[in-house]
Each structure stands twice: as structure tokens, then as C-alpha cells.
Amino acid sequence: GQQVMQIPQYQHVQEGEDFTTYCNSSTTLSNIQWYKQRPGGHPVFLIQLVKSGEVKKQKRLTFQFGEAKKNSSLHITATQTTDVGTYFCAGDAGGTSYGKLTFGQGTILTVHP
Amino acid sequence: DGGITQSPKYLFRKEGQNVTLSCEQNLNHDAMYWYRQDPGQGLRLIYYSQIVNDFQKGDIAEGYSVSREKKESFPLTVTSAQKNPTAFYLCASSTGRLRSDTQYFGPGTRLTVL
Numbered sequence: 001g002q003q004v005m006q007i008p009q010y011q012h013v014q015e016g017e018d019f020t021t022y023c024n025s026s027t028t029l030s031n032i033q034w035y036k037q038r039p040g041g042h043p044v045f046l047i048q049l050v051k052s053g054e055v056k057k058q059k060r061l062t063f064q065f066g067e068a069k070k071n072s073s074l075h076i077t078a079t080q081t082t083d084v085g086t087y088f089c090a091g092d093a094g095g096t097s098y099g100k101l102t103f104g105q106g107t108i109l110t111v112h113p
Numbered sequence: 114d115g116g117i118t119q120s121p122k123y124l125f126r127k128e129g130q131n132v133t134l135s136c137e138q139n140l141n142h143d144a145m146y147w148y149r150q151d152p153g154q155g156l157r158l159i160y161y162s163q164i165v166n167d168f169q170k171g172d173i174a175e176g177y178s179v180s181r182e183k184k185e186s187f188p189l190t191v192t193s194a195q196k197n198p199t200a201f202y203l204c205a206s207s208t209g210r211l212r213s214d215t216q217y218f219g220p221g222t223r224l225t226v227l
Contacts, residue, residue, distance in 0.1 A: 042218040
């Protein structure tokens with residue numbers, strides 16, 4: 001079945017440093033989504049990428065979708081303590097299973113003030 | 114106030130007992146999902162339903178059962194056959210009508226089996 005791998009599993013940074021998490025799917029995706037889960041909370045949708053090579057920005061967050069639609073990355077510039085949490089990528093294989101997401105293991109981000 | 118509700122937030126049960134977790138949404142979404150979250154393993158899909166009275170097994174359905182009798186409700190039963198039921202359970206919903214659908218999550222239920 002489809003697998004989505006995400007690295008690193010943990011990342012500790014000093015406030016102000018940059019952060020990147022990478023996501024790789026075993027199969028070509030229809031779209032990829034990113035979610036953030038704050039400690040003790042539930043996942044909240046951040047963004048969706050659909051097109052090959054797509055790049056989207058949300059303030060200090062930059063999301064990329066690979067040309068082959070099998071990998072993606074999330075980059076945070078100048079981290080803040082509010083960025084703390086677990087970041088998940090989730091792949092949608094499309095076809096008859098559209099809407100069914102396969103989640104990566106997540107990257108737990110800790111930001112030291 | 115629209116959204117997804119899960120109850121209770123914390124649940125304790127004795128080993129060998131079945132337990133049912135509640136999930137209700139008033140977003141008028143067709144699709145609903147149940148995930149299990151364990152430390153370091155992300156979210157794993159247990160069951161999902163794309164329409165009322167129909168549901169499919171996800172990746173880890175063994176030891177779980179669901180029903181979808183109403184559009185708003187998708188309860189999950191953790192049976193005694195589930196070997197390691199202690200986990201954080203998340204319910205989600207989506208419109209189910211878009212090819213690029215996004216999911217909205219409830220606050221979760223943390224189940225501890227003693």
C-alpha cells in the first residue's frame with residue numbers, strides 16, 4: 001500500500017533559526033496536504049499542494065511539491081516559539097480513494113527561546 | 114458553532130471491555146474518518162465512510178467496528194479483540210465531494226485501558 005515517510009522525526013532549534021521537514025511518498029500523489037498539531041491539540045489544516053513543482057508561501061512558511069509529485073517540503077524561516085508542534089504531511093493518491101489521506105509520521109518541532 | 118465534537122476527552126476502561134467513542138459533526142460533511150495516533154507513528158486510518166450507511170476499512174481496522182446510520186455521526190467501538198487499545202483517537206470529516214478535499218479534526222479522545 002501507499003507509504004509516506006517524513007523526516008526528521010524530531011528537530012530542536014533556537015528561536016530565530018530556520019526549520020525544514022521533508023516528506024516522501026512511495027507513489028505519485030494527486031495532492032499533498034500539510035497539518036500542524038500543537039501539543040495536546042488536534043491536527044489543523046495548513047495548506048494543500050496540487051500541481052507539479054508548486055510552491056506556496058504563508059508568511060514565514062514555504063511549502064513545495066516535487067516535480068514528480070512524490071515529495072514535498074515545509075520550510076519555516078526564523079522560527080518563533082509559536083511554531084512549536086508536530087507537522088504532518090498527508091498524501092492523497094486520488095483515483096477512487098480520493099479524500100483518503102496517508103499521513104507521514106510527523107516532525108516534532110521544539111523551539112528554544 | 115460549527116465543528117466536530119468528540120466525547121469524552123479522556124476515557125478509562127478495564128481490559129476486555131468494549132468501549133464506544135463518539136464523533137458528531139454539524140458541518141454537513143459526507144465523509145468521516147477515524148484515526149489512531151501513537152507516539153512516533155503519526156496518524157493511522159482505522160475506518161472511513163464516504164456516505165451514510167457505507168464505510169470501508171482503513172489500514173488498521175482489526176479490533177474496531179463502526180457504524181454510519183446518520184450523516185452527522187460516526188461512532189467507533191474499540192472491541193476486546195484490539196490487542197493494544199490505549200491511544201489517542203481522532204475523528205475527522207471532509208466534504209467528500211471534492212477531488213482535493215481537506216479534513217477537519219475533532220479534539221480527540223484519549224483512551225486508556227487498564
